[in-house]
């Protein structure tokens with residue numbers, strides 16, 4: 001493994017860094033959880049995210065991993081890693097169309113028709129059409145293939161009835177990629193189709209769900225006799241499971257925690273315990289050093305995954321390992337911050353007198369959701385146990 005970047009990759013980093021430095025005012029830099037996309041974004045905050053997305057888009061900094069033909073930069077895998085690192089370093093507002101750019105866009109490039117790509121990719125890139133993901137249902141989360149939302153054929157249309165749940169950003173969305181059952185007689189993985197649904201269609205109702213952070217970033221979505229043209233099926237009818245797995249493959253990725261360590265050090269230097277700064281206690285410094293080592297190990301695991309892909313090998317179990325370890329570590333870091341804060345940890349986000357605006361208690365609550373979303377820790381452990389360690393199925 002060679003850690004040195006090529007001249008082209010270094011130039012890519014410098015170009016992005018200097019663009020971010022000149023285009024992102026200090027006041028716009030965020031002071032919250034790296035994954036704040038679940039925040040409810042009432043009015044202004046959502047508009048701020050969309051405006052930032054459009055500014056980055058105008059400068060050609062959205063979807064760098066997409067091919068140039070579809071408006072991306074054709075960035076190499078290494079450049080994609082650099083892109084994430086630089087966005088994280090700059091702490092800009094979270095981009096506005098994550099499910100579109102990150103999940104359905106790349107899926108359309110593999111499975112979509114040329115007509116679907118031409119129709120959907122440009123407005124997705126520009127955040128003119130916001131996307132959400134309609135996979136989970138009340139009885140089908142970890143066991144996703146048991147989903148019951150039905151699509152019945154009617155001429156050139158499907159008629160969809162059923163319910164989705166935990167649908168992030170559905171309240172902002174114009175489009176949804178939905179898994180529906182099109183053949184109830186087939187074995188459960190074989191009768192599913194992947195369809196693109198206009199969220200403004202008659203018969204769709206979106207109801208917000210409150211999280212324990214008090215945000216309402218995800219929703220229940222009800223479908224009552226919703227008509228969807230058959231040309232909106234991606235891949236073949238009843239072959240949607242494979243298409244769905246392609247989107248999932250893009251979802252389990254590395255979530256950097258480097259900023260968290262620096263912020264934890266700052267916190268330990270600020271809060272006082274027993275008459276001195278918490279940072280002066282050996283056990284506090286040792287715990288933070290331990291977190292820093294684990295964050296670094298995850299970063300290297302990410303590089304190992306990248307190396308596999310650069311060698312043309314299929315994605316390994318690193319995706320599950322990174323998803324499991326980074327979300328669990330995010331929670332451990334937030335819990336340790338709560339310990340440092342003592343009674344101040346009880347103050348909610350943006351409460352008057354809260355240290356750091358109460359961001360740590362927000363993170364501690366939000367971190368639980370990260371452990372569940374995109375496949376729970378138990379499911380990731382099953383995958384690692386069965387596919388990596390060769391343990392028998394439980």
Ligand SMILES: Cc1cc2nc3c(=O)[nH]c(=O)nc-3n(C[C@H](O)[C@H](O)[C@H](O)COP(=O)(O)OP(=O)(O)OC[C@H]3O[C@@H](n4cnc5c(N)ncnc54)[C@H](O)[C@@H]3O)c2cc1C
Nearest residue numbers: 133134135136141142166167168369372373374375376378
């Ligand atoms: C923040 C957040 C955002 C989300 N966004 C979306 C979205 O945009 N679109 C969408 O479709 N879904 C979304 N989800 C839903 C998410 O994918 C599901 O919550 C997740 O897959 C778990 O499913 P479930 O909630 O039905 O729990 P269940 O599958 O019912 O699991 C309940 C418990 O049982 C455990 N369990 C289940 N099966 C096994 C097993 N085989 N072995 C061991 N333990 C097991 C689980 O680990 C869990 O602890 C989101 C969830 C969260 C938290």
